[in-house]
Amino acid sequence: xxxxxxxxxxxxxxxxxxxxxxxxxxxxxxxxxxxxxxxxxxxxxxxxxxxxxxxxxxxxxxxxxxxxxxxxxxxxxxxxxxxxxxxxxxxxxxxxxxxxxxxxxxxxxxxxxxxxxxxxxxxxxxxxxxxxxxxxxxxxxxxxxxxxxxxxxxxxxxxxxxxxxxxxxxxxxxxxxxxxxxxxxxxxxxxxxxxxxxxxxxxxxxxxxxxxxxxxxxxxxxxxxxxxxxxxxxxxxxxxxxxxxxxxxxxxxxxxxxxxxxxxxxxxxxxxxxxxxxxxxxxxxxxxxxxxxxxxxxxxxxxxxxxxxxxxxxxxxxxxxxxxxxxxxxxxxxxxxxxxxxxxxxxxxxxxxxxxxxxxxxxxxxxxxxxxxxxxxxxxxxxxxxxxxxxxxxxxxxxxxxxxxxxxxxxxxxxxxxxxxxxxxxxxxxxxxxxxxxxxxxxxxxxxxxxxxxxxxxxxxxxxxxxxxxxxxxxxxxxxxxxxxxxxxxxxxxxxxxxxxxxxxxxxxxxxxxxxxxxxxxxxxxxxxxxxxxxxxxxxxxxxxxxxxxxxxxxxxxxxxxxxxxxxxxxxxxxxxxxxxxxxxxxxxxxxxxxxxxxxxxxxxxxxxxxxxxxxxxxxxxxxxxxxxxxxxxxxxxxxxxxxxxxxxxxxxxxxxxxxxxxxxxxxxxxxxxxxxxxxxxxxxxxxxxxxxxxxxxxxxxxxxxxxxxxxxxxxxxxxxxxxxxxxxxxxxxxxxxxxxxxxxxxxxxxxxxxxxxxxxxxxxxxxxxxxxxxxxxxxxxxxxxxxxxxxxxxxxxxxxxxxxxxxxxxxxxxxxxxxxxxxxxxxxxxxxxxxxxxxxxxxxxxxxxxxxxxxxxxxxxxxxxxxxxxxxxxxxxxxxxxxxxxxxxxxxxxxxxxxxxxxxxxxxxxxxxxxxxxxxxxxxxxxxxxxxxxxxxxxxxxxxxxxxxxxxxxxxxxxxxxxxxxxxxx
Numbered sequence: 001x002x003x004x005x006x007x008x009x010x011x012x013x014x015x016x017x018x019x020x021x022x023x024x025x026x027x028x029x030x031x032x033x034x035x036x037x038x039x040x041x042x043x044x045x046x047x048x049x050x051x052x053x054x055x056x057x058x059x060x061x062x063x064x065x066x067x068x069x070x071x072x073x074x075x076x077x078x079x080x081x082x083x084x085x086x087x088x089x090x091x092x093x094x095x096x097x098x099x100x101x102x103x104x105x106x107x108x109x110x111x112x113x114x115x116x117x118x119x120x121x122x123x124x125x126x127x128x129x130x131x132x133x134x135x136x137x138x139x140x141x142x143x144x145x146x147x148x149x150x151x152x153x154x155x156x157x158x159x160x161x162x163x164x165x166x167x168x169x170x171x172x173x174x175x176x177x178x179x180x181x182x183x184x185x186x187x188x189x190x191x192x193x194x195x196x197x198x199x200x201x202x203x204x205x206x207x208x209x210x211x212x213x214x215x216x217x218x219x220x221x222x223x224x225x226x227x228x229x230x231x232x233x234x235x236x237x238x239x240x241x242x243x244x245x246x247x248x249x250x251x252x253x254x255x256x257x258x259x260x261x262x263x264x265x266x267x268x269x270x271x272x273x274x275x276x277x278x279x280x281x282x283x284x285x286x287x288x289x290x291x292x293x294x295x296x297x298x299x300x301x302x303x304x305x306x307x308x309x310x311x312x313x314x315x316x317x318x319x320x321x322x323x324x325x326x327x328x329x330x331x332x333x334x335x336x337x338x339x340x341x342x343x344x345x346x347x348x349x350x351x352x353x354x355x356x357x358x359x360x361x362x363x364x365x366x367x368x369x370x371x372x373x374x375x376x377x378x379x380x381x382x383x384x385x386x387x388x389x390x391x392x393x394x395x396x397x398x399x400x401x402x403x404x405x406x407x408x409x410x411x412x413x414x415x416x417x418x419x420x421x422x423x424x425x426x427x428x429x430x431x432x433x434x435x436x437x438x439x440x441x442x443x444x445x446x447x448x449x450x451x452x453x454x455x456x457x458x459x460x461x462x463x464x465x466x467x468x469x470x471x472x473x474x475x476x477x478x479x480x481x482x483x484x485x486x487x488x489x490x491x492x493x494x495x496x497x498x499x500x501x502x503x504x505x506x507x508x509x510x511x512x513x514x515x516x517x518x519x520x521x522x523x524x525x526x527x528x529x530x531x532x533x534x535x536x537x538x539x540x541x542x543x544x545x546x547x548x549x550x551x552x553x554x555x556x557x558x559x560x561x562x563x564x565x566x567x568x569x570x571x572x573x574x575x576x577x578x579x580x581x582x583x584x585x586x587x588x589x590x591x592x593x594x595x596x597x598x599x600x601x602x603x604x605x606x607x608x609x610x611x612x613x614x615x616x617x618x619x620x621x622x623x624x625x626x627x628x629x630x631x632x633x634x635x636x637x638x639x640x641x642x643x644x645x646x647x648x649x650x651x652x653x654x655x656x657x658x659x660x661x662x663x664x665x666x667x668x669x670x671x672x673x674x675x676x677x678x679x680x681x682x683x684x685x686x687x688x689x690x691x692x693x694x695x696x697x698x699x700x701x702x703x704x705x706x707x708x709x710x711x712x713x714x715x716x717x718x719x720x721x722x723x724x725x726x727x728x729x730x731x732x733x734x735x736x737x738x739x740x741x742x743x744x745x746x747x748x749x750x751x752x753x754x755x756x757x758x759x760x761x762x763x764x765x766x767x768x769x770x771x772x773x774x775x776x777x778x779x780x781x782x783x784x785x786x787x788x789x790x791x792x793x794x795x796x797x798x799x800x801x802x803x804x805x806x807x808x809x810x811x812x813x814x815x816x817x818x819x820x821x822x823x824x825x826x827x828x829x830x831x832x833x834x835x836x837x838x839x840x841x842x843x844x845x846x847x848x849x850x851x852x853x854x855x856x857x858x859x860x861x862x863x864x865x866x867x868x869x870x871x872x873x874x875x876x877x878x879x880x881x882x883x884x885x886x887x888x889x890x891x892x893x894x895x896x897x898x899x900x901x902x903x904x905x906x907x908x909x910x911x912x913x914x915x916x917x918x919x920x921x922x923x924x925x926x927x928x929x930x931x932x933x934x935x936x937x938x939x940x941x942x943x944x945x946x947x948x949x950x951x952x953x954x955x956x957x958x959x960x961x962x963x964x965x966x967x968x969x970x971x
Contacts, residue, residue, distance in 0.1 A: 024077040024080070026077060026078070027075065027077065027789075028075065028076075028077060028078050028081075028531070028533070028784035028785065028789070029075065029784075029785055029786075029788070029789035029792060029793070031078075031529075031531065032528075032529055032531065032781075032784075032785065032789070032793065032870070032871060033792060033793060033796050033870050033871065034796070034800070034870065034871050034872045034873035034874070034876065035796060035799070035800070035873055035874050036873075039873065039874035039875075040052065040796070040799065042874065043799055043800075043803040043874055043877075044799065046803060046806060046807070047802050047803060047806045052795055052799070055795075055798075055799065055802075056704070056795055056798065058820055058822065059673070059798055059802065059818070059820060059822040059823075059824070060673055060704055060705070060798070061673050061675045061818070061819075061820075063675055063677075063678060064673060064675070064677060064678070064704075064705045064710060065704060065705060066574075066703075066704060066705055066706050066709060067709070069703070069787055069791075070571055070572060070702075070703055070787045070790065070791070071571055071787070072568055072571060072572075072782065072786055072787045072790070073783065073786065074786055075783070075784055075785055075786025075787075075788065075789050076783050076784055076786075077784070078531075078533040078784060081533065081780050081783045081784045082533060082536065082537070082780075084783065085537055085561070085776060085779065085780065085783070086537075086540075086542075088557050088560045088561055088564075089537075089540065089542040089543060089557035089558070089561065089776075090542065090557060091556040091557035091560060092542055092546065092554060092555050092556060092557040092558060093426075093553070093554045093555075093556070094426075094541075094542070094545065094546065094554070095423070095426045095427055095428045095550060095554055096425075096426060096427045096428070096449070097291075097427075097428040097546075097547035097549075097550055098427065098428065098429055098430070098438075098439045098440050098441065098453070099428055099429070099430045099438070099440060099547050099549050099550070100236075100238070100403075100404045100430065100438060100439075100440025101194050101195070101196070101236060101430065101440075101549060101752075102164050102165075102194045102196070102197075102236075102282075102283055102285075102766070103283075103285060103291055103294070103547055103548055103549070104264075104285065104286040104291075104403075104440065104442040104443070105286075105291055105442045105443070105444045105545065105547075106285070106286045106287070106288055106289070106290075106442060106443045106444065107288070107443055107444060108288050108289070108290060108358075109288060109361075109362065109365055109498075109501075111365070111498045111501050111502055111505075112288055112358055112361050112362065112365065112501075112505075113539065115502055115505045115506070115509075116354075116357060116358055116361060116505055117354070117358060117538075117539070118535070118539060119505075119509065120514060120515065120516045120530065120726075121509040121512065121514050121516045122137070122354065122357065122505075122509060122512075122514070122728070122729065123354055123530065123535070123726045123727075123728050123729075124514040124515035124516060124527070124530055124726050124727070125137055125512050125513070125514040125515075125727065125728070125729035125730075126514075126520050126522060126525065126527055126727050126729070126730075126852065127350075127353075127727065127729070127730040128316075128329075128330060128729065128730060129330065130843065130847070130852055130853055131327065131328060131329035131330065131946075131949050132321075132327070132844065132847055132910050132944045132945065132946050132947070132948065132949060133511075133512065133513040133847050133852060133910075133942070133944050133945070134328075134511075134512055134513070134729070135327065135328055135508075135511040135512065135945040135946055136507070136508030136509055136510065136511035136512040136945070137353060137357060137508065137512055137729040137730075138316050138328035138329065138330075139328055139508055139511075140356075140357045140360050140361065140508055141159040141160075141316045141353060141356055141357065141360070141730075142316045142317075142318070142328060142960070143360040143361075143363070143364060143491055143492075144157075144159060144160065144284075144298070144300075144356040144357065144359060144360035145157040145158070145159060145315070145316060145960055146487075146489060146491075147263075147284075147287075147359070147360055147363045147487060147492075148263070148280075148284070148300045148302050149302055150486035150487050150488070151263050151266045151267070151271065151486055151487075152261065152263075152266065152271055152272050152273055152280035152282075152300075152302045153271030153272060153273025153274045153275075153280075153484070154271075154272070154273045154279075154280050154302035154303055154304065155273075155302075155303070155304055155305040156302065156303060156304070156305050156307075156308050156311065156315070156960050157300055157301065157302035157303075157315075157960070158300065158301050158302075158311050158312065158313040158314060158315050158351075159313065159314045159315060159316050159351060159353065159356060159730070160284075160298040160299060160300060160313065160314075160351040160352040160353060160355070160356035160731065161281075161298075161299040161300065161301055161312065161313050161348065161351060161352070162299060162348070162350075162351065162352060162583050162584055162587065162731075162765065162766075163283065163294075163295060163297060163299050163583065163765060163766035163767065164194070164196075164197060164260060164281065164282050164283035164297075164299045164766055165194070165196045165197045165199070165200040165763070165765065165766030166200060166299060166587070166765065166766060167260075167281035167282070167283075167299040167300065167301050168193075168197040168200060168201060168230055168258070168260055168281055169200045169201055169203070169204035170281075170301060170312040170313075170346055170348070171228075171230065171258040171279045171281050171301060172187050172201055172204060172205065172210070172228060172230065172258070173204065173208070173312075173346070173627075174279065174301075174303075174307070174310050174311070174312060175187065175227055175228030175256040175258065175278075175279070176208070176210060176227055176228065177310055178227075178256060178307065178310055179227035179228065179254065179255070179256055180227050182227075182254075183225075184224070184225050184226060184227035184254075185209065185210060185211055185225055185227070186210070186211040186212075186213055186223075186225045186226045186227065187201065187205065187210055187211070187212050187213070187226070187227060187228045187229070187230070188212075188213045188214070188215065188220050188221070188222070188226055188228075188229045188230075188255075189201055189212060189213070189214050189229065189230040190214075190215070190216070190217040190220065190229075190230065190231050190232060190235070191214050191215060191216050191217070192216070192217060192232055192235035192236055192237060192239070193230060193231070193232040193235070193236060193260060194232060194236045194260070195236070195751045195752055196750070196751055196752060196763060196766045196767075197230070197232070197260055197766075198214060198751070199750070199751040199762055199763045200762075200763055200764070200765075200766065201230065202762055203594070203761065203762040203763055203764060204627070206629075206762075207594065207597060207627065207628045207629030207630075208627070208629055209629065211225075213226075217231065217235075217241065217243075217246065220246065222249060222250055222253035222255045223253075224253075226253065226255050227255065227256065228255060228256040228257070228258060229250050229255055229256070229257055229258065230258050230259075230260065231243055231246070231257065231258070231259045231260070231277075232259075232260045232261075233259045233260065233261045233262075233265075233269075233272065233275075234261075234262060234265055234269075234401065234402050234403075234404065237397065237398065237404065237406035237432060237436075237438060238398060238401045238402065238403070238404025238405055238406055238438070238440065239397075239398035239400060239401060239406070240265070240269055240398075240400040240401055240402055240476060240480060241400070242275075242477065242479060242480055243257075243259070243275055243277075244275055244276065244479075247275055247276040247277060248276065251276065256278045256279065257276065257277045257278050257279070258277065258278065258279040258280075258281060259272040259275070259277040259279070259280050259281070260281050260282055261280055261281070261282045262282060262283075262286070262402070263282060263284055263286070263287060264286055264287070264371065264374065264375045264378070264402075264403075264443075265375065265402040265403065266482065266486075267368070267371050267372045267375040267482065267486070268372070268375050268376065268379060268402065268476060268481065268482055269402065269476065269480055269481070269482055270479075270480050270481065270482050270483075270484075271482065271484065271486075273302075274484065278303060278304060278307070279301065279302070279303045279307075280300075280301070280302045280303070281299065281300065281301050281302075282299065282300060283297050283298070283299050283300075283766075284297065284298045284299070284300055284355070284356065284359035285297035285298070285355075285359075286442065286443065287358075287359035287362040287363060288358050288359060288361070288362030288365075289355050289358050289359060289362075290544035290545060290773065291544065291545055291546055291547050291548070292538075292543065292544045292546070292771070292772060292773030292774075293543070293544075293546040293547070293548050293555070293558060293767070293769065293772035293773055294548030294765075294766065294767020294768065294769060294770065294771070294772050294773075295548075295583055295732070295765075295766075295767050295770060295771035295772060295773065295774075296352050296354075296355050296583065296731070296732035296771035296773070296774060297352065297355055297771075298351075298352040298353075298355040298356035298358075298359050299352065300356075301313065308332065308960075309332060311332075312346030312348050313346060313348045313351055314330050314351055314730065315330065315331045315332055315960055316328055316329070316330060316331065316960065317329060317330070317331030317332075317954050317955075317959055317960045318954065318959040318960075319331075319949050319950050319951065319953055319954025319957075320949070320950055320953060320954070321946040321947035321948060321949050321950070322908070322947035322948045322949075322950075323915075323947055325946060325947070327945075327946040327947075327949045329949050329951060329954055331954055331955055331960060332955055346623065346627075347586045347589065347590060347620050347623035347624040347626075347627050348584070348586055349584065349585060349586045349618075349619075349620050350584040350585060350586065350720065350727075350730070350731045350732070350733035350735075351584075351730055351731040352728075352731040352732050353728050353729040353730030353731045354726075354728030354729055354730075354731060354732060355728075355731070355732065357729065361501065361505065363487060363492055364491055364492055364494075364495045364501065364504070365495055365496070365501050367487060367492050367493055367495075367496065368485070368486055368487040368488070368492060370496075371487070374443055375402075377443075378402075378403045378441050378442060378443060378445065379402055379403060379476075380472060381441055381445050381447070381449075381450055382401065382402070382403050382404070382405060382441050383472035383473065383474075383475060384450055384467055384470050384472045385405065385439065385441065385450050385453060385454070386401075386405055386472075386475075387470040387471060387472055387473070388450070388454040388457075388463065388465070388467070388470055389405070389407055389454070389457050391465065391470065392454065392457050392458055392463070393410045394407050394408065394409050394410055394457060395407065395408040395410075397436065399475060400475050400476055400477055400480065401475055402476075403440060403441045403442065404438060404439065404440040404441070405438070405439045405440075406432060406436050406437075406438050407436065407437050407438075407439065407457070408435050408436055409435070409437065409457075413459070414434055414435065415431045415432065415433065415434060415435060415436055415437040416431055416434070418437050418456060418457065419431050419437060421456050421459065421460050422456050424460070425452060425455075425456060427452070427453075427456065428547065428550050428551070428554075429456075430549075439453065447467060450467060451463065451467065511945040512729070513847075513850075513852050513942050515527060515529070515530070517850065517942045518850050518851055518852070518876070518879075518942065519851065519852075519868065519872045519876050519877075519879075519880055520852040521804075521851075521852070521854045521866045521867060521868050521872075521880060522852070522854055522855045522865075522867060523671070523826040523827075523828070523854055523855040523864075523865025523866055523867040524618070524669060524696055524697065524826065524855060524865060524867065525721060525727070525855065525867065526699050526718070526721035526722060526867060526869055527727065527867075527869060528699075528721075528724060528869040528870065528871040529724070529869075529871035530724055530725070530726040530777070531724065531780075531781075531784075533780060533784070534724055534776075534777045534778075534780040534781055534784075535726075535777060537776035537777075537780065538773055538774055538776060538777065542557065543558075543772075543773050543776060544773050546558065548752075548753075548767040548768060548769075548772070549752045549753065552753070558769075558772065561775065561776065561779055562580060562769060562772075562775070564779060564783075565578075565580065565775060565778060565779050565782070566578040566580060566736075568782050569717055569736060569738060570738055572702055572706070572782075572790070573695075573698070573706055573707050573708055573715055573717065573738040574706030574707060574708025574709045574710075574738075575707070575708040575715065575738030575739055575740055576708075576738075576739065576740055576741040576744055577738070577739055577741075577744045577747065578717075578736050578737065578738045578739075579591065579736060579737050579739075579747040579748050579756070580734070580736045580769045580770060580772075580775065581736070581748045581750070581756075581763070581764055581765050581767075581768065581769060581770045582716065582734070582735040582736060582737060582748070582764055582765060582770060583732070583733070583734055583735070583765045583767075583770030583771045584731070584732075584733045584734070584735050585620065585695075585696065585716055585718045585720070585721075585733060585735040586620045586623070586624060586735065587735050587764055587765060587770075588695075588716025588717070588718075588735025588736060588737050589620055589621060589624035589663075589692070589694070589716055589735070590624045590627055590628060590764060591716075591735075591737050591748055591761070591764040592692050592714040592715070592716055592737045592739070593611070593624060593625060593627075593628035593630065593661060593663075593692060593714075594628055594746075594761040594762075594764070595714060595737070595739060595743050595746040595747065595761055596628075596660060596661045596690045596692065596713070596714060596743070597609075597628060597629065597630075597660065597761075598746040598759060598760075598761050599690065599742065599743055599746055600660055600690075602745075602746075602759060605688070607657075607658060608657075608658055608659060608660040608688065608689070609629060609630050609631055609658055609660050610630065610631050610633055610655040610658040610659050610660055610689075611625040611628075611630040611631065611632055611633065611660055611661045611662070611663060612633050612634075612635050612648065612651055612652065612655075612659070612661070612662040612663070612684070612689070613625065613632055613633070613634060613635065613662070613663045614634070614635045614636075614637055614643050614663075614664060614665075614668075614669075615634050615635065615636060615637055615859075616637050616641070616665070616668060616669045616670055616859045617663060617664075617665055617669060617694070617859075618665060618669065618694060618696060621663045621665075621694060625661075625663065630660055630661070631658075633651055633655060635647055635648050635651055635662075637670070640672075640816060640817075641668060641670030641671075641672055641815070641816030642668070642670075642672065642674045642676065643664070643668075643674060643676070643680060645676055645679070645680070645683075648662075648680065648683060649683060652683055652684060652686075652687040652689070653687070655687075656687045656688060657688075659684070659687045659688055659689035660689055660690065661684075661689050661690045661691070661692050662680070662684045662689055662690075662691055662692065663692045663693075663694060664677075664680065664691065664692070664693055664694065664712075665693070665694040665696055665697060666693055666694070666697065666701070666707065666710070666712075667697045667700050667701070667824035667825060668697075668816075668824075669696075669697075669859045670815070670816040670828060670859065671801070671816055671823045671824050671825065671826040671827050671828055671865065671867075672816050672817060672818045672823060672824055673700075673818055673824050675818070675819060677710050677711070678710055678711055680711075681710060681711025681712060682711060685711070690713040690714065690743075691711060691712045691713050691714070692712070692713070692714045692715070693707045693710075693712035693714070693715040694715075694716065695707065695715045695716050695717045695718055695722070696718055696721065697824070697825060697826075698715075698717060698718070698722045699721065699722040699793070699794065699797055699825060699869070699870075700794060700797055700798055700824045700825035701794065702722070702790045702791065702793065702794045703787065703790050703791025703792075703794050704791065704794055704795075707738070708738065708740060712740075713739065713740045713742075713743060714737055714738070714739050714740070714743065715737065715738050716735045716736065716737045716738075717735065717736050717737070717738065718733065718734075718735060719733070719734035719735070719736065719774075719775070719777075719778045720732065720733035720734055720735075723777070723778035723781050723782065724777055724778060724780075724781040725774050725777045725778060726777075732771050732774055733771075734770055734771055734774065734775065734778075736770075744757055745757040745758045745759045745760075746759055746760060746761055747760060747761075748760060748761060748762065748763055748764045748765075749761075749762060749763060750763045750767075750768040751763060752768070753768040755768055792870075793870045794870075795870075796870035797825045797868075797869055797870040798824060798825055799870075800868040800869065800870060800872060800877060801823055801824065801825050801826050801827055801866070801867060801868055802822055802823055802827075803868075803874075803877060804827060804866055804868055804877055804880070804881060805822075805823050805827040805866075807877075807878075807881040807885075808827075808829060808881055808884055808885070811884065811885055811888040812829040812830065812831060812864075812884070812888065813829070813830040813833075814827050814828065814829060814830070815828040815829070815830040815860065815863055816828055825867060826865055826866060826867035827865070827866055828859075828860060828863050828864065828865045828866075829854075829863060829864045829865075829866065830860075830862070830863050831862055831863060831864060832861075832862035832863065834891060834895060835895065836894050836895055836901045837891045837894050837895065837906055838862075839856045839857055839862050839863065839864060840856060840857075841906040841907060841909065842856075842864070842887055842891070842906065843856050843864075844906070844909040844910050844948055845887050845890070845905060845906050845909040845910070846883060846884075846887070847909065847910035847944045848905075848909050848910050848911055848930065848931065848933060848944075849883035849886070849887075849933060849934065849937065850937060850940070850941050850942040851880060851883055854866040854867070855867075868880075879936065882934060883933075883934065886933055886934060887906070890904070890905050890906055891906065894906060899924065899925070900924065903923065903924055904924075904925070905925055905929060905930060905933075908923065908930070908947075908948075909930075909948065910944040910947065910948065911930040911931055911944075911947075912943060912944055912945065912946065912947055913943050915930075915947065916930065916931045
């Protein structure tokens with residue numbers, strides 16, 4: 001057991017001679033793990049054990065234990081790890097990139113970088129499922145939705161998607177859900193879309209049996225089998241076509257139109273909604289989010305109001321609280337996979353909330369006039385560049401454009417020749433084909449950059465004219481110019497100064513509970529410490545200023561870090577290889593199932609399409625299986641919470657000829673180590689299937705057991721959970737997959753950067769390595785923890801969960817336990833015995849104690865699933881337990897009839913400051929009971945921003961943008 005002792009240094013210990021230098025005195029593991037040695041001993045004693053070794057031996061079945069310890073590098077101190085990572089990333093050779101293709105450099109306002117991106121009050125929040133203590137980021141996400149709706153000319157937008165290419169695929173499946181019922185099964189796409197967008201259409205379409213047809217936008221045909229079309233606006237070559245006639249033809253043929261677009265361009269160009277499009281998708285990255293070698297960035301999807309129930313991802317809406325005041329919440333959640341499972345609109349779970357908030361704040365900071373000026377400057381520089389290029393004898397391919405030029409060099413030069421000259425200037429230009437080169441400008445481009453680019457087109461010589469001598473012609477035709485207003489709401493006009501924006505950011509931050517305030521004990525979500533030393537590198541320009549499609553020789557540092565992380569994750573999981581591309585856990589599931597499909601196809605067993613999934617599984621599991629073209633067959637669980645082996649045998653036998661895979665979460669979603677896991681894997685393999693292990697709970701296995709050794713064939717790894725990437729209020733995330741040797745050839749590839757297996761399933765994310773710029777967080781965590789530290793984290797995670805279970809079991813029954821009577825890393829408390837109090841009442845009352853509720857009513861209705869993680873101290877665990885015990889006393893009073901069943905502390909929770917401070921107090925309990933139920937709250941208390949929110953009313957009176965809030969308030 002690795003613990004830290006609280007000892008006082010003596011002269012002898014300070015100067016004692018040793019054979020080798022002592023370890024660094026400030027080991028990171030001691031900062032990451034909450035309980036110190038004395039606290040750990042006390043907790044072990046409270047649950048009946050005298051050592052960590054004996055405890056783990058009793059809790060973790062010997063049948064799953066790894067045969068040998070992990071082989072990872074020795075743990076580094078925080079400073080040593082930062083120094084090592086700085087050395088690695090210094091191997092990058094940064095060039096100025098004008099590559100475009102959906103990614104543009106931009107200026108991140110320092111006020112947003114410091115107060116949002118680098119602020120734990122924003123990046124450690126959980127997904128806003130408890131809306132009363134999430135009002136700040138919900139307001140910001142509503143701003144994001146409003147920004148997207150205004151700029152795209154649409155009526156409703158979601159609160160972000162993973163990347164633009166994924167959004168294109170989601171738009172396709174959304175169109176299919178709306179139009180495909182009539183038997184239409186073909187989706188057409190313009191060939192001038194970005195290549196990664198076209199690739200993800202193919203990846204998503206194949207398992208669903210959708211036919212994707214790609215053709216020039218001049219040659220698109222809408223026959224009776226076509227249900228949708230994708231257009232890029234502006235195109236990947238930069239052209240700004242007038243699609244009005246094409247859209248009219250599509251609609252006449254009953255075809256839905258999706259347009260992938262650029263938000264900055266839409267400040268000057270007519271909006272997709274104005275052109276008649278049904279769906280607008282794209283990437284908000286250039287609104288103040290770094291390039292980050294491809295991510296994370298906030299994509300978006302906007303559409304007509306009539307399609308609101310088919311929108312993938314989350315939607316923030318406005319409802320009212322217990323006093324009728326406006327309050328924000330997630331709307332129409334019945335579409336989501338945790339409720340609808342295999343019938344969900346999408347498998348998307350983690351989105352990009354943190355980056356969506358950055359983009360929203362960028363729009364608030366600049367406002368409509370500022371955005372138009374930024375766009376106008378970029379466009380003006382592009383026009384001057386075009387004029388200079390033309391004067392040098394080259395041809396600009398398209399007459400109308402925004403910020404990107406496709407240039408045909410004069411006959412003496414090829415595109416590669418010019419690209420080669422550019423590299424001598426440390427500049428990347430895009431070679432579109434042998435005779436076409438692309439140049440995309442951005443917010444950071446200067447007049448000096450234009451001169452330098454013109455020198456490249458003059459074969460490296462000084463240009464024979466000045467920019468002042470050039471005439472920049474108007475290139476956007478009048479019928480495509482934007483005349484409509486956008487961002488008219490006051491939120492986009494009030495924050496011009498840094499002072500005002502800083503105060504707005506702090507105001508919203510103060511309305512959100514995060515790890516900066518207290519433990520967030522959500523089961524299955526692992527809200528552990530996101531250490532500052534892990535977070536620091538994401539702000540380094542060596543990581544965040546790199547375009548995802550630069551030549552690999554310019555990113556040797558990134559490649560070295562990827563290699564380290566892939567090897568470490570493979571060692572930790574026991575697999576042969578790892579792909580870092582999936583940029584969310586849901587995408588990891590999808591990618592892993594595609595790999596399994598491809599494996600069966602390679603063995604001439606493409607007919608295998610049945611996926612067995614336990615009823616306890618995450619909702620993303622069945623949703624992902626459906627996306628992968630599989631038929632979901634549920635497997636029962638026993639009363640003890642384990643998979644029902646008899647039912648599994650029966651289902652495996654019944655579907656032996658069609659069995660493709662089984663998805664299983666381990667340790668189980670019920671919070672126990674199933675001792676039959678090896679038998680389950682063998683049973684599935686004997687029926688010809690593959691085993692997909694959902695790695696959501698991997699934090700209870702590291703250093704103790706390995707999925708690959710247990711018999712799993714694929715496993716996705718939630719880096720945003722187990723490996724310390726923070727939740728960011730609902731994203732970003734990363735979901736790499738590890739695979740066994742026989743599946744390596746099928747790992748994801750990419751259409752622009754060469755990677756992946758020989759028989760790859762294609763790309764599953766827009767960028768080659770997903771959200772690459774947040775991977776340093778997990779690299780730092782593993783480097784600083786090492787083999788011993790990672791195992792200690794696992795041990796303490798299990799200890800903390802069992803300590804809470806032991807303390808609370810006299811008050812709330814623990815629903816599931818292992819055969820040893822213990823839980824794994826989380827425990828489920830059963831509240832179903834209460835007749836007058838619901839689990840939601842308890843969740844809302846916990847807010848009065850300054851706590852975020854655990855996961856409620858999942859995986860079992862009427863229960864709470866608690867996961868404390870290894871990062872919480874005994875003091876914090878006790879504080880939470882005392883809150884739950886105090887609430888149990890309040891429940892008892894309601895259940896016995898001592899207090900009114902409707903008028904009580906629980907039903908009226910949470911209590912806000914204005915409730916407590918009101919002149920009138922009509923409740924039958926004291927204000928002090930409501931506001932300060934325990935003594936520690938007098939020292940510090942987090943106050944909910946609003947009272948209990950009426951969810952049903954919010955769905956029935958849907959308002960999903962800033963427009964409408966005023967009329968709502970007036971009502």
